[in-house]
Amino acid sequence: xxxxxxxSAAPPAATAxxxxxxxxxxxxxxxxxxxxxxxxxxSGAVARTAVPGLIRANAEAWAAxxxxxxxxxxxxxxxxTWSDLEYACHVRDVFRLFRFRLDLMLDQDGPDFPNWDxxxxxxxxxxxxxxxxxxxxxxxxxxxxxxxxxxxVEGAQWLRTGNRxxxxxxxxxxxxxxxxxxxxxxxxxxxxxxx
Ligand SMILES: [Zn+2]
Numbered sequence: 001x002x003x004x005x006x007x008s009a010a011p012p013a014a015t016a017x018x019x020x021x022x023x024x025x026x027x028x029x030x031x032x033x034x035x036x037x038x039x040x041x042x043s044g045a046v047a048r049t050a051v052p053g054l055i056r057a058n059a060e061a062w063a064a065x066x067x068x069x070x071x072x073x074x075x076x077x078x079x080x081t082w083s084d085l086e087y088a089c090h091v092r093d094v095f096r097l098f099r100f101r102l103d104l105m106l107d108q109d110g111p112d113f114p115n116w117d118x119x120x121x122x123x124x125x126x127x128x129x130x131x132x133x134x135x136x137x138x139x140x141x142x143x144x145x146x147x148x149x150x151x152x153v154e155g156a157q158w159l160r161t162g163n164r165x166x167x168x169x170x171x172x173x174x175x176x177x178x179x180x181x182x183x184x185x186x187x188x189x190x191x192x193x194x195x
Pocket of ligand 1: 036039040041181184185
């Protein structure tokens with residue numbers, strides 16, 4: 001999703017400013033066309049009916065990660081790589097963002113998605129200083145709300161569309177498959193376990 005929603009985060013460091021940060025402007029919509037060589041998920045092959053279950057399973061895995069040692073959760077492996085806690089905050093916000101975008105597509109005809117700058121959000125919201133237990137609870141709730149919302153989608157609603165500012169056009173169906181990659185990819189970033 002362009003600069004605002006890239007998935008291999010090289011975040012601006014709140015604690016180590018301007019160190020080795022290279023903006024990543026990749027368009028991640030290719031994940032709908034072939035398996036991700038990193039995390040292994042073949043998003044394009046995911047059945048739309050499987051999406052709610054994948055969202056819930058992903059949230060459970062994040063909750064397990066967030067129950068780990070707090071100092072480890074807050075540690076950045078490198079100055080320009082998010083800590084596990086920062087990744088979790090990002091995934092929580094992705095779940096919220098996707099719920100918002102899903103609602104837009106269901107409520108409006110062919111809406112343009114407002115931009116979201118994930119790196120500015122990470123700094124503004126002080127991801128690295130958040131409380132792991134709170135993040136786990138909020139991530140779980142955001143995932144639940146999103147999964148429930150997808151379970152309510154039916155019939156022609158799957159064909160409704162929405163547009164990203166870079167010109168990428170989604171249907172609710174392609175959006176549902178697209179969205180499962182980001183949280184899964186970041187789980188792989190953190191655990192090293194492929195889909
Ligand atoms: Zn991936």
